[in-house]
Amino acid sequence: MQDFLFFASSVGPRLVPVTEVIEVIPFVKLQREPGNNDRFCGLLNYRGKVLPVFDFMACDTNPSRDIRRFLIVTHGEYGDACLVAQEVNHLISVEDDKVFPVQASAEHHFMVAKCGDVIIRIVSAGEFIQ
Numbered sequence: 001m002q003d004f005l006f007f008a009s010s011v012g013p014r015l016v017p018v019t020e021v022i023e024v025i026p027f028v029k030l031q032r033e034p035g036n037n038d039r040f041c042g043l044l045n046y047r048g049k050v051l052p053v054f055d056f057m058a059c060d061t062n063p064s065r066d067i068r069r070f071l072i073v074t075h076g077e078y079g080d081a082c083l084v085a086q087e088v089n090h091l092i093s094v095e096d097d098k099v100f101p102v103q104a105s106a107e108h109h110f111m112v113a114k115c116g117d118v119i120i121r122i123v124s125a126g127e128f129i130q
Helices: none
Strands: 002-009 012-017 021-026 040-046 049-054 070-076 079-085 087-094 099-103 109-115 118-122
Touching (some): 002 070, 002 079, 040 079, 070 087
Parallel strands (some): 049 079
Antiparallel strands (some): 002 012, 002 087, 021 070, 040 049, 109 118
16 A cells, blocks of 8 residues: 555646655745756745755746645655645555556656546656756
8 A cells, every 4th residue: 555645736636655745835935046947936945955846837837826825845766845736635545556657758657546537647856856
């Protein structure tokens, strides 16, 4: 069994592994910095540590930017970062055989989980900062 935080992102429902979640905090004003990733939204001073913040849509073109409500602070293989969430719903447990990879291209794959009749993308901040 694997546990996930279920949340609404700018591109729809997503799951993040509970083992990567440090904290969920209300959205605060970010320090804007130039970046080479269009999903990079800025920097957050989180308890004295500066963390990059990412959204699933391009931050400069995201029409829902004004309704963001939460930041999911995560710890991953490549370091700590934050994900923008419009709504944080609840924790869910998914059986191991319902979590599987999807091959997006020859070099890239991502994980999904089957929750009832719905397949939901599993995300990690590490996808943005590799």
